[in-house]
Amino acid sequence: MKKILILTTGGTIASVQSPDGLVPGMSSEQLRGHLPQIGARIAIDIRELFQMDSTDMTADHWVAIVRAIRESYDDYDGFVVCHGTDTMAYTAAVLSYMIRDSDKPIVLTGAQRPIGFEITDAKSNLQDSILYAADPRSRGVQIVFAGKVIAGTRARKVRSMSFSAFASINLPEIAEINNGRIIRYLTDPAFCRGESDAKATALFSDQIDPKVFLLKLTPSMSPELLPEIFRVNDAVVIESFGAGGIPASMEGTLTEVLSGYRPEEKILAMTTQVTYEGSHLETYEVGRRLAGSFSILEARDMTLESAVAKLMWILADRSLSWEEIQRRFYEPIAKDTLIEVSPSPRTR
Numbered sequence: 289m290k291k292i293l294i295l296t297t298g299g300t301i302a303s304v305q306s307p308d309g310l311v312p313g314m315s316s317e318q319l320r321g322h323l324p325q326i327g328a329r330i331a332i333d334i335r336e337l338f339q340m341d342s343t344d345m346t347a348d349h350w351v352a353i354v355r356a357i358r359e360s361y362d363d364y365d366g367f368v369v370c371h372g373t374d375t376m377a378y379t380a381a382v383l384s385y386m387i388r389d390s391d392k393p394i395v396l397t398g399a400q401r402p403i404g405f406e407i408t409d410a411k412s413n414l415q416d417s418i419l420y421a422a423d424p425r426s427r428g429v430q431i432v433f434a435g436k437v438i439a440g441t442r443a444r445k446v447r448s449m450s451f452s453a454f455a456s457i458n459l460p461e462i463a464e465i466n467n468g469r470i471i472r473y474l475t476d477p478a479f480c481r482g483e484s485d486a487k488a489t490a491l492f493s494d495q496i497d498p499k500v501f502l503l504k505l506t507p508s509m510s511p512e513l514l515p516e517i518f519r520v521n522d523a524v525v526i527e528s529f530g531a532g533g534i535p536a537s538m539e540g541t542l543t544e545v546l547s548g549y550r551p552e553e554k555i556l557a558m559t560t561q562v563t564y565e566g567s568h569l570e571t572y573e574v575g576r577r578l579a580g581s582f583s584i585l586e587a588r589d590m591t592l593e594s595a596v597a598k599l600m601w602i603l604a605d606r607s608l609s610w611e612e613i614q615r616r617f618y619e620p621i622a623k624d625t626l627i628e629v630s631p632s633p634r635t636r
C-alpha cells in the first residue's frame with residue numbers, strides 16, 4: 289500500500305465563507321471529511337502546518353514546509369502540499385531548490401473554490417494530486433492543478449478566477465491527468481523514474497535568504513529609490529521590458545550605486561516581464577550596454593518566480609564568490625533552464 293502525507297497550509301481549498309470574505313478556516317480533520325474517494329490502495333495521513341492565505345507566505349513558512357517533509361521523508365511514498373494559489377508558483381520554485389533530487393514526489397495543489405462549496409475544483413485537484421503522488425514513476429517537485437502537471441520551476445498563476453489557474457512557462461507540461469489516468473508527456477529523470485534507476489538521495493536545504501527584491505520597470509520610472517533598494521536587499525532582479533535592458537535614465541544611478549559594492553555583495557539579475565521565451569540581453573543595444581557595463585546575471589528562460597527563488601536559495605550562503613554565485617545560478621536544476629550559459633569573468 290502507498291502512503292501519502294498531505295500537509296495543509298490554508299488557501300482557498302481550505303477556506304470557509306465569513307462575513308468579511310473567504311478565510312482559511314478548515315481544520316485538517318474537516319478537510320479529511322471532504323476527501324474524494326481514492327480507493328483502498330492508498331493510505332493518507334493529514335498534517336496541518338498553517339491555516340493562512342498564501343498572500344502571507346514568508347521564507348519562514350517555506351523553511352517549515354521543507355522541515356515537515358524532511359522529518360517524514362522516510363515514512364511516506366509521496367507528499368501533497370495544499371497551498372493557496374496566489375503564491376503557489378513561488379513556493380513550488382523554492383521547494384524545487386530546497387529539496388533537490390527527491391525520488392519521492394512532492395506535489396503542490398490548491399483550488400480556486402473551497403472544498404466545501406457545491407461547485408468546486410478542490411476535489412478533483414486533490415484526487416489528481418494524491419493519485420500522482422502515489423504513482424511509482426512520479427518524482428521531484430510539481431504542481432498538479434486542473435488536470436495539468438507542471439514542473440515546480442516552471443509554474444505561473446495566469447488566471448485569478450477560473451479553474452485552469454496555472455500555466456507551464458517555457459517548458460511543456462510534464463503530464464496530464466484525465467479521469468484518474470496519468471498521461472506523461474515528459475519522461476525526463478527530473479520528474480519521472482525509470483524502473484532500473486538507481487535510488488537518489490534527496491538533498492535538503494533549510495536556509496533561505498529572503499532579501500531578494502523584484503523590480504518591475506515601467507516607462508519613465510524614477511531611479512531615486514535604487515540606492516535604498518540595493519541597501520536593504522542582497523539581490524535585485526529587474527523585470528525589464530522584452531528581451532531586456534535598462535533605460536538610459538537609470539544607468540547613471542545604477543553605476544553609482546553598484547560601484548560601492550563588490551559583485552557578490554549585491555547581486556543584479558535581469559529577467560523579462562514578457563511571459564514566454566525569456567530574456568536575451570544580446571539582442572538590443574540597451575541590453576548589450578547593460579551586460580557590458582555591470583556584473584549581471586541573466587534569467588534567460590527561467591521564470592521570474594524561479595529566478596527569485598534560486599537567488600534566495602543560493603544567497604543563503606553569503607560567503608560565496610561572484611564566480612560561484614554565477615556557476616550555481618546558471619546550473620540547470622529541475623529543468624528550470626534549458627539554456628547553457630558560460631559564466632562571464634567580468635567583475636565590477
Ligand code: ASP
Nearest residue numbers: 299300341342372373374
Ligand atoms: N488568496 C488565496 C491564497 O492564495 C487564493 C487561493 O488559494 O486560490 O491563499
